[in-house]
Amino acid sequence: MERSIKHFPLRIDCRTVIYVTKDKLTPEYAEKKRKLFNSISAIEKKGGGYRVTVDIEEVRELVVSGMRLKDIAKKLGVSKTTVDNYIKKYDLRNGKR
Structure with missing residues (x-):
């Protein structure tokens, strides 16, 4: 053009x-x-x-509270895979920073 x-x-x-x-x-x-x-x-x-902004601290709190992966995904408006990727990337299951 x-x-x-x-x-x-x-x-x-x-x-x-x-x-x-x-x-x-x-x-x-x-x-x-x-x-x-x-x-x-x-x-x-x-x-x-649509791109959704995911707050890592919110995901950490939900994981530590014991919420299921699919419930976290539904609450945040993203896929289960996205939530799982964030959990692995930031090691959120252990509650580390």
Whole structure:
């Protein structure tokens, strides 16, 4: 795609990039365009679903309290595999930091 030198890319969502002048290259302008396009933020999307922020301390507390893996996953809105990966990565079963 050919673009003007005076225009800069502004990501609207994971598939949409618009080219704007430097004065419009702001998060506020991007949010305005997202509302216009009925879109979501680019960093909120991953693959087919929405990206969810997982608090490691919350997962640690739930694991230590004895909650089942599938219940933790349901509460956090992620898959069981994701929860299991966090538990392994941060060694949450032993309550270590």
